[in-house]
Amino acid sequence: MARGLWHHADFRRLWIGESVSQLGTAVTQLALPLVAILVLHASTFQIGALTAVEMSAFLLVGLPAGAWVDRMRFRAVLVVNDVVRAVALASVPLAYAFDALTVAQLFVVALVTSVSTVFFDVAYQSFLPQLVDRAELVDGNSKLQASESVSQIAGPALGGLLVAAFTAPYAILVDAVSFVWSAAWVAAIRHRPPKPARQPERHLGREIGEGLSFVVRNPLLRAITACTALCNFFAAISFGVFYVLLARTLHLSAAAIGAINAVSAIGGVLGSVLAVRIADRVGQGPAIWLSILVAVPCGFVLPFLHRDWTLGLLVLAQLVYWATSVVYNITQVSFRQAICPPRLLGRMNATIRFVVWGVMPVGGLLGGVLGSTIGVRETLFVAAVGLALPVLPLWFSPLRHMRELPSAPERTPTPSQPSRTRDHGMRTPATVV
Template sequence: MPRGSSLFFHADFRRLWAGDTASQFGTFVGNTAVPLLAAVTLAATPFEMGLLTAAETLAFLLLGLPAGVWVDRLSRRRVMLTADFTRFALLLSVPVCWWAGVLTLAQLLVVVLLVGIATLFFDIAYQSYLPSLVGREHLLEGNAKLQAVQSTAQIAGPGAAGVLVQLISAANTVLVTGLGYLTSALFLLRIRAREPEPDRGAHARLLPQIAEGLRFVFSDKPLRAIVGTTGTANFFGGAFTAVYVLFLTRTVGLAPAAVGVLLAVGGAGGILGAVCSGAITRRIGQARAIWLVPLCALPGHLLLPFAAPGWRLGLAGFGAAVGWFGIIIYNIAAVSYRQAICPDRLLGRMNASVRFVVWGVIPLGGLLGGALGEGLGLRGALWVAVTGEAAAVLWVVCSPLRHMRDLPTAAKSGTPAA
């Protein structure tokens, strides 16, 4: 592809993009179908829903740091393929056991935990693979296109899941998620670009390699603030996820299809954010896209606990759309920055270090949400979660980013200075 051309003309990126489309659609179907399966079919309590939320991302807390070292030692495309095939096989077991009449909440927890481990390796490899596939000068465009797919799936997936759950049951709907991962693997197999050989020096001892990734992340002040914001938002987001479907089905009284529609509304704001991210970032600068946009948009989530039958349901949908608009623009700018400044040999460890913090806190938040749901009630727990999410932006607002317009976009040669 000629330098400066659009990624629309990059054949291997199109294959990655197509696979990501199938994977993201399946993921968002599963993000709705699995909680509905637990809440409606398996009669899970708020605490059990918290356990389910924790199981989804526990791998990032337990294995996140060594996973980055292992990814740097291996072919990243091969890691992604293995993860996709593994997730397909695991999720296939849910409808099979449902057909046999032996599906339990315990099995669902185990499947979700193992899928989370595969997702950990896929995500680290995926974000480390993109710079070598498209070049660092195309990272903002590539991330924006991939984020647009995710936001579109966030609209289509929950709505489709809600309808499918009512038509064919939640357990059968989980199969759609597995098929999405299988399709992703088939597109990855068609990528022809040669990946750079893994750094043979990465076969040093595990702990020093982990420490090098952590030093890179936490000695860069803008990146440190970004990790603080994302980690705090994800912690309270885990609490939110643990109680939101229960809140909508039991407190608000929505049917599964209506739950899917409301969840999809937030994705509309995400699509708009992905489409507008390039123009907004060029207009106000990448640094301001990281702190100013979420500062204005995240308070929209404070409208979610007001959800009730009638016009207040529309108010909650509007708040979700506004919040996701800001989150997507923030994510694109923040991920593009960290991919751009990191040397290729450290990409796996850098991404793993970031994911260890920002995803590792989600299971803790999920357990908090389950406990708050039992103690404060579902609406009270939701208030705590959305307030914490909105306050997370203070990390970047109170950082050097507030006094900057643009951020460096060239890879650093080593560990940055403090």
């Protein structure tokens, strides 16, 4: 299987384009908040608000995006939104060069890239099942996740060096170039599925409802969605003040912050390599909830972090957190792709992402508010306590005992053949972001 995917020309083009793009994105994840903190001297609340805006698009356009993407060719959606993000990000160093960069522009750039990311991610997770066989989805997701994890190792380190050498705004130019690279490789993919047939009586609200209904009726998807949403909400609270702690409270340099992120991201590579083995050993269902359970103690390192040996503990905690998160994501996203009928892939992914990403701007904004009122460390402690909650939806779901998750698409009626029976969930007994 692995040999087949490495020799799969179109998958290889997708992998090459996305891998470089992820490297650039990892640079921006460090550089953008540092532009606000170090260059524009934004307040703690503004940093939290910027985090909220970066994640706001799934609340604004998440549900209709799924229906719209299902009407389009996925490859074209990927290319267009790569180009849009490249232009938006390139405006930051351009404005800085003319001494015109403002916090307001960062908010606009964050919003534009956020909206484009919604469309890109929905199409991206829906495009992979068109390129590879369903039996190869876990392998394909593992390879893509591995390259993302490597980017998260190299990206922050590269970002720290670029910020130190050229300042944060110019470091963002790397991400803009990476999106152009990604667009070129995705455009070169030869597999061109036909454009979905236009339904004579299609209706946006009804199409959105189909995606919602598919997720809500499925008890396993409900549990995964609730778990991921809780994880993202409390992680966003933490992320809203994480860089404030490192840069302002501990006075770490950009290079040091990048190095910490890079070393800890090695866990992502380990998780992508071990995901299939772990699922085979403990079962696919337990691999999902155990990975979340193991991550819980990691959040309690941040509130007690100082410029001493606890920095080493932070790296270890981040390494474990990344590894378990990647195992969770590979397992649950592959399950979602395998169980969903092809015509609903965009709407299913958009529905879940509307919930699990939609809570993040709220969490990011709350992180900024709490950081400004009760303090940075206290906010991180609140987030750590909250990150213990996501395991509950999985523990009280059928996933806890299911070694094998269903791997065939659930049968759903086509719009021209409505069902006269009710489906209360999975029919197959026992197994995304």
